[in-house]
Amino acid sequence: SRNQMILFVRLYIPHSRTSLPASMFSRNDFSIWSILRKCIGMELSKITMPVIFNEPLSFLQRLTEYMEHTYLIHQANASSDSIERMKCVAAFAVSAVASQWERTGKPFNPLLGETYELVREDLGFRLISEQVSHHPPVSAFHAEGLKKDFVFHGSIYPKLKFWGKSVEAEPKGIITLELPKYNEAYTWTNPTCCVHNLIVGQLWIEQYGNVEVLNHKTGERCCLNFKPCGLFGKELHKVEGYILDKSKKKVCSLYGKWTECMYIVDYAALEAHKKSGKGTAEKKSSKPGSREEAEEISLPEADTVEVIPGSYLLWRIAPRPVNSTEMYSFTSFAMQLNELDKDMDGLIPKTDCRLRPDIRAMENGDIDLASEEKKRLEEKQRAACKTHSKSDDELKTKWFQQGQNPHNGSQDWLFSTGYWNRNYPLLPDIY
Numbered sequence: 001s002r003n004q005m006i007l008f009v010r011l012y013i014p015h016s017r018t019s020l021p022a023s024m025f026s027r028n029d030f031s032i033w034s035i036l037r038k039c040i041g042m043e044l045s046k047i048t049m050p051v052i053f054n055e056p057l058s059f060l061q062r063l064t065e066y067m068e069h070t071y072l073i074h075q076a077n078a079s080s081d082s083i084e085r086m087k088c089v090a091a092f093a094v095s096a097v098a099s100q101w102e103r104t105g106k107p108f109n110p111l112l113g114e115t116y117e118l119v120r121e122d123l124g125f126r127l128i129s130e131q132v133s134h135h136p137p138v139s140a141f142h143a144e145g146l147k148k149d150f151v152f153h154g155s156i157y158p159k160l161k162f163w164g165k166s167v168e169a170e171p172k173g174i175i176t177l178e179l180p181k182y183n184e185a186y187t188w189t190n191p192t193c194c195v196h197n198l199i200v201g202q203l204w205i206e207q208y209g210n211v212e213v214l215n216h217k218t219g220e221r222c223c224l225n226f227k228p229c230g231l232f233g234k235e236l237h238k239v240e241g242y243i244l245d246k247s248k249k250k251v252c253s254l255y256g257k258w259t260e261c262m263y264i265v266d267y268a269a270l271e272a273h274k275k276s277g278k279g280t281a282e283k284k285s286s287k288p289g290s291r292e293e294a295e296e297i298s299l300p301e302a303d304t305v306e307v308i309p310g311s312y313l314l315w316r317i318a319p320r321p322v323n324s325t326e327m328y329s330f331t332s333f334a335m336q337l338n339e340l341d342k343d344m345d346g347l348i349p350k351t352d353c354r355l356r357p358d359i360r361a362m363e364n365g366d367i368d369l370a371s372e373e374k375k376r377l378e379e380k381q382r383a384a385c386k387t388h389s390k391s392d393d394e395l396k397t398k399w400f401q402q403g404q405n406p407h408n409g410s411q412d413w414l415f416s417t418g419y420w421n422r423n424y425p426l427l428p429d430i431y
Contacts, residue, residue: 017339022365023326024105025052051371055105055328056363058353060116060129061337062107063141063156066175068333069095070123072315073150077179082218083251086243089177089186090213090222090254091262091315094239096175097207098317100193101237101259102329104203108359108374110139111381113428115351115399117419118337121146128419132397133157134385138173140400142415151178155400155413156190169193174410185407188213191226206236207258216407219246226258242267254314256305265311273308338363349424351398356431377431384428398427 069092076088110131119126129141132155140155154175161168171190178185191209208228214221224241237257242250253270256262321332328334340354353359358373399419405412 017336018321018332019323020056020327020330020335020363022363023323024055024328025365025367051358051362051367051374053106054108054362054370055103055330056359056370057107057334057337058110058114058116058356058359059107059137059158060110060114060131060139060141060353061334063129063139064116064118064127064337065099065331065334066096066141066152067118067120067123067125067127067143068099068318068331069315070120070125073145073152073177073179074124077149077181082182082184082215082220083243083245085179085182085184086186086213086215086220086222087252087254087264087314089215090224090241090243092177093175093188093190093211093213093222094224094256094258094262095315095317097190097193098258099331099334100205100207102205104195104205105328108356109137110353111356111377111430112385113351113398113430114353114356115349116353117348124149125152126420128399128415130397130399132400132402132413134381138413140397140413140415142400149179149181151180152176153415165199166194166196167198169195174405174408174412176405176407176412182217184215184217186213186215187405187408211241214408220244222254224254255308255311256314259317261305261316262314263305263307263311264314265308269308269310347422349427351427351430381430384430 072088072092072095076085076092079085079088112131112134114131115129117126117128124146125143126146127141127143129139132138132140136157136159138155138157140153142151142153144151152175154173156171156173159170159172161170170192174187174189176185176187188211191207191211193205193207196204196206206229208226211224211226212221213224220243222241222243224239227235227238227240229236237259238255239258239262240253240255242253245251250267253265253267254262255265255270318332320329321327321335324330338354338359340360344354348354356377358370358377361367361373362370397413399416400413401416403412403414404410405414
């Protein structure tokens, strides 16, 4: 019948928006520097930034972008060999931070008790996230496969440091992927992200640091190095690493760029390729990516990845939509995150970021309203924190509880079921 047909379309053509309601404002008339020069060395979470430097998404929505390449998790599930699964999980870990590329707008700080959900039938997952702490700011998320075929969860505390010409964001917190079919759990932490050229020139982004993906059941691990840009930008966006079996033998190498693609190749082949002087054998700068060095570079020209003979492709990024630059450099996936569907009204809880007025105003191109609302919400939150004592039910987290990560014992926030029952009494009035 026609009604069944409509339902079918609802489920299988989700979130169809391909652009935001309004283009972004030019930031050229505003100087980040004029605000930040007062704050050298300070924790940036304490500073109120003008809304012009934001992008119209909450950090909870930004975290959801980890899920864009969920097909890699499904691919891992389809592999009967644990090393093959590790390759897919490692590619997923890299792909999860790929949307940061050119995203120089700052997401809105979530308010305490803010939530965000996303259900994607087409990608086979549903996700719920909540802002579980205000000082320090901690965002917890929990995603699960619609066929109960995986669980992906974590809690992120982004530590922002300001270095004069750059801002560094260190995403503290553990990320866990569980594959029940194999009774496996993988954990890792994300690389550090840095925005350069705050004073003059074009803002640009790099990510660096070591990421270790550990399979807690088999002891196999993948060590990935997100390389700092280095002198003359030779290493910009490069990621290189290897997979170790349980006896710590290097079984294969991974290489590529987090902005582009990841390849897998035999470990010996990569080493031989480096020795042959082709490819990546440039002299490493004395101090890897020392801050001063990188600061002198304007936006480096990205060359594409040189493919070593015998490699095969693990993952390639989807191209950005044509209108991406006018739309805060959003990916197609990001464009859809704040879409408020008529069917969602009355279904999602009143704490969902889609209902947050400052983000909605900014998305609609009303920067003055966005600015007023942001100020109002921040003041409302401060007032609420003053009047409530710690024991107050209103301040208790609704969907996550603090606890130990079951796989590595570190402090974490764990999902306490109930959200998807769609019964939301006693939610705080945060907007």
